[in-house]
Amino acid sequence: MAAHGGHPATSLGLDMRKLGxxxxxxxxxxxxxxxxxxxxxxxxxSEGGLGPENLDINLTGAGAFVLLMSSLTMVLALAAIRxxxxxxxxxxxxxxxxxxxxxxxxxxxxFTTFALEGLGMGSSLFGGAFFALxxxxxxxxVIGVIWFAFxxxxxxxxxxxxxxxxxxxxxxxxxxxxxxxxxxxxxxxxVFIFTLIYLLxxx
Amino acid sequence: xxxxxxxxxxxxTWQTDxxxxxxxxxxxxxxxxxxxxxxxxxxxxGTEAMIMRTQLAQPDAAVIDGALYNQLFTMHGVSxxxxxxxxxxxxxxxxxxxxxxxxxxxxxxxLNALSFWMFLFGAIFLNLSFFTGAPxxxxxxxxxxxxxEFSPGTGMEHWILGLAVLGTSSIISSVNFIVTILNLxxxxxxxxxxxxxxxxxxxxxxxxxxxxxxxxxxxxLLLTDRLVGTGFFNPAAGGDPVMWQHLxxxxxxPEVYVLILPPMGIVSEVLPTFARxxxxxxxxxxxxxxxxxxxxxxxxxxxxxxxxxxxxxNGVFTAITMLxxxxxxxxxxxxxxxxxxxxxxxxxxxxxxxxxxxxFTIGGLSGMMHAASPVDLQHTDTYFxxxxxxxxxxxGSVFGILAGIYYWWPKLTGRILNERLGxxxxxxxFLGFNLTFGPMHVLGNDGMPRRVYSxxxxxxxxxxxxxxxxxxxxxxxxxxxxxxxxxxxxxxxRSAGDDPWDGATLEWATTSPPAVHNFDSVPVIGSNRPVWDxxxxxxxxxxxxxxxxxxxxxxxxxxxxxxxxxxxxxxAAGVIYSYPMSAVGFVMVFYGIIAWTQESTVGPxxxxxxxxxxx
Amino acid sequence: MSVESTGHFASAxxxxxxxxxxYVGIAAFLFVVTILxxxxxxxxxPLGFMTTSLFILMFLKAAGVILYxxxxxxxSRVFTYLAMGGATVATAVILAVAALxxxxxxx
Numbered sequence: 049m050a051a052h053g054g055h056p057a058t059s060l061g062l063d064m065r066k067l068g069x070x071x072x073x074x075x076x077x078x079x080x081x082x083x084x085x086x087x088x089x090x091x092x093x094s095e096g097g098l099g100p101e102n103l104d105i106n107l108t109g110a111g112a113f114v115l116l117m118s119s120l121t122m123v124l125a126l127a128a129i130r131x132x133x134x135x136x137x138x139x140x141x142x143x144x145x146x147x148x149x150x151x152x153x154x155x156x157x158x159f160t161t162f163a164l165e166g167l168g169m170g171s172s173l174f175g176g177a178f179f180a181l182x183x184x185x186x187x188x189x190v191i192g193v194i195w196f197a198f199x200x201x202x203x204x205x206x207x208x209x210x211x212x213x214x215x216x217x218x219x220x221x222x223x224x225x226x227x228x229x230x231x232x233x234x235x236x237x238x239v240f241i242f243t244l245i246y247l248l249x250x251x
Numbered sequence: 252x253x254x255x256x257x258x259x260x261x262x263x264t265w266q267t268d269x270x271x272x273x274x275x276x277x278x279x280x281x282x283x284x285x286x287x288x289x290x291x292x293x294x295x296x297g298t299e300a301m302i303m304r305t306q307l308a309q310p311d312a313a314v315i316d317g318a319l320y321n322q323l324f325t326m327h328g329v330s331x332x333x334x335x336x337x338x339x340x341x342x343x344x345x346x347x348x349x350x351x352x353x354x355x356x357x358x359x360x361x362l363n364a365l366s367f368w369m370f371l372f373g374a375i376f377l378n379l380s381f382f383t384g385a386p387x388x389x390x391x392x393x394x395x396x397x398x399x400e401f402s403p404g405t406g407m408e409h410w411i412l413g414l415a416v417l418g419t420s421s422i423i424s425s426v427n428f429i430v431t432i433l434n435l436x437x438x439x440x441x442x443x444x445x446x447x448x449x450x451x452x453x454x455x456x457x458x459x460x461x462x463x464x465x466x467x468x469x470x471x472l473l474l475t476d477r478l479v480g481t482g483f484f485n486p487a488a489g490g491d492p493v494m495w496q497h498l499x500x501x502x503x504x505p506e507v508y509v510l511i512l513p514p515m516g517i518v519s520e521v522l523p524t525f526a527r528x529x530x531x532x533x534x535x536x537x538x539x540x541x542x543x544x545x546x547x548x549x550x551x552x553x554x555x556x557x558x559x560x561x562x563x564x565n566g567v568f569t570a571i572t573m574l575x576x577x578x579x580x581x582x583x584x585x586x587x588x589x590x591x592x593x594x595x596x597x598x599x600x601x602x603x604x605x606x607x608x609x610x611f612t613i614g615g616l617s618g619m620m621h622a623a624s625p626v627d628l629q630h631t632d633t634y635f636x637x638x639x640x641x642x643x644x645x646x647g648s649v650f651g652i653l654a655g656i657y658y659w660w661p662k663l664t665g666r667i668l669n670e671r672l673g674x675x676x677x678x679x680x681f682l683g684f685n686l687t688f689g690p691m692h693v694l695g696n697d698g699m700p701r702r703v704y705s706x707x708x709x710x711x712x713x714x715x716x717x718x719x720x721x722x723x724x725x726x727x728x729x730x731x732x733x734x735x736x737x738x739x740x741x742x743x744x745r746s747a748g749d750d751p752w753d754g755a756t757l758e759w760a761t762t763s764p765p766a767v768h769n770f771d772s773v774p775v776i777g778s779n780r781p782v783w784d785x786x787x788x789x790x791x792x793x794x795x796x797x798x799x800x801x802x803x804x805x806x807x808x809x810x811x812x813x814x815x816x817x818x819x820x821x822x823a824a825g826v827i828y829s830y831p832m833s834a835v836g837f838v839m840v841f842y843g844i845i846a847w848t849q850e851s852t853v854g855p856x857x858x859x860x861x862x863x864x865x866x
Numbered sequence: 867m868s869v870e871s872t873g874h875f876a877s878a879x880x881x882x883x884x885x886x887x888x889y890v891g892i893a894a895f896l897f898v899v900t901i902l903x904x905x906x907x908x909x910x911x912p913l914g915f916m917t918t919s920l921f922i923l924m925f926l927k928a929a930g931v932i933l934y935x936x937x938x939x940x941x942s943r944v945f946t947y948l949a950m951g952g953a954t955v956a957t958a959v960i961l962a963v964a965a966l967x968x969x970x971x972x973x
Binding site for chain 3: 060061062066067070071073074075076077078080081082084085086088089105109112113116117119120122123124127130228229232233235236239240242243244247248
């Protein structure tokens, strides 16, 4: 497969891992679409318990901001590694991870509050559908944060000289890029969840 | 040099070294792993069928009881679909996709190995359920029957978690083949020059990629219903069992195209070779495959005509289902036209391929009957549907796969399967199959329901059932003969040569079996029949001279795929057996993935060995 | 094997160059749209208007993330097809479930 110890020749000129990540994103978007569909089916079934009107828009609105900002820091990290500004790259990845952790904290607070007020996964169909959707989204956030930790702990990009302007098919650059694509996807899902699950029912 | 010696002999792919099989990332060896394992599970699923047919041979028989019967028909369906036919297809994808496009391996070799090991462990886990109570709610597992109240054992957890592992394996495999086919084609191998089988691999991969996620959601929701007390599919809790059916069949219908499109691709390769003329209407056949893929997403509720969706829904799904007959008919006509005025060479592969066309057409015709929802109200849940599905999946998929085995066995092993015995195998299989499932059209019309473990005498069903069982035994004999043919085909000299059938596509330019690196030099493609044109049109396939010939780097073997796969399987199994097992499993996955990313992928260099074009 | 690109190249080099749009600007845009969304939610406009505007704003944010942060605007069209394929099936599932359960607007 290797041409000259460099990059393998490809028929579309695209990086394999990037192509793989987009293919995966195409599939995963359907997974979340189905969970959203399921939520729409059951959002009216609060069965006397907590329902869509009890969703805390302020808290989760803060979460939405946090995730959107984390996409910004992610993309700044990518720009930094592209131009070999390795210290900034690590700082921005750390910031993204930190914002991700804040989001997880916000979700944990939201879930715990609901649990204490009697809304669990099995309490009502609304509860089940809500936690299934937001729970899986939260799981994806956790995986993303672990991925950032991995980038930092295993020093992805250590082969790049400070100040070295790498091409966009550099191996480490693509490693960070696909992590970014995954993270932006997680943010994108929240863009949909926030409007469809939190804002619409309150309307 | 030790490394060079260790990479030799480059032309042998069969090694008795177990460790090399466990750590292989070579698509050709992974193909063998898939084919062999899937064949074993096919035998198990076939045995399940034989027991059922034995029970049904006579009215009011007491060979087995109803409880075991329910487990058998459930496991027969699940196994044939997910751990027999899908992995058999995957075996062919693995063998052929890189060879057909002029590549040296797939895009992600270790991920490829991961898919296989996940399949194997998932399949074993699913079958372990027989020890503790196999799932017995049908392969489609409709709640509320499959909820905690009416299926209290662990059978359904085996079903849910087993299919979760298997489904994930398939999705990962699909990503791999999509990236491979899009991005690893040799220079000049435009999409419109790819073999039909490669196109079917691509369409099937997209079907899996897009159709499985809703099912994954449904399976998770059923699991929470059972374990956590949600009520999504439980009418007593306000839930909706029909929702399960929608989500299941949204996957379930594309799934049947996942099962049939690859064998259609196989037949599209076999027929032209033994007709000694190109496939008639290559473009039409490819476009039809793509259309079937698209339309296949829009027809799922034809499995739900008796649920009461209402006349509008029933009408829409009837209409779109009937539309699928068009591209399917186009394929059948093109295959037939390929045979018209051809100089036909009758080999075993050809016999299976031609009978595929006939038997699949019969199955397609019965399918078109119950595409009409009013007709389906009579057919559904009767043996008429059993007849239909077996004509398309057995007379179709299995016969197509058998054609592929006879056709590509020489490429895989260097030996041709015994043609005389092969033709006897075909004859017994053809006779046995039709004797088994032909009568079921009559039984269905006469009102015999499916999924019943016994029936009362005097309804006119006795004789047909007996005949079907005789046919089943004959089919079983044909498979025993087939096993003998295969065993014979594993021994003896490797005398097949590169191109025993006078083929047209790139795999016939490699040695049999191919060198580990497939092609000494990267070919440059000028048509969709490169090897044929090289032999007969005076245009030998040029090679990409710029690509270094002495420096063929193949991916290194790795044991992390099997470890991650085992971890995932333990993670799933632990939900039933013990939560600490799950924890161990997830730790293995976590550690394995990290180690995977840190290991070097550069394997020992492979040397040119006279395999591939331009030599 | 040439690289498809619909973006603008920063230099004349043969390598595919990774165009950097104004990321902070996009972030400000997303910020403002989110504020708008939340503000609209707490108003008492007619229901149809609220729902429609929330949908539009949601898609505007999604477009910002996917076209600029995920770089889809500047990358190969193959990625766009993969993403849109998934998005189409996801939307179809949502609409089908809604329609079959009579919860589409207008049913």
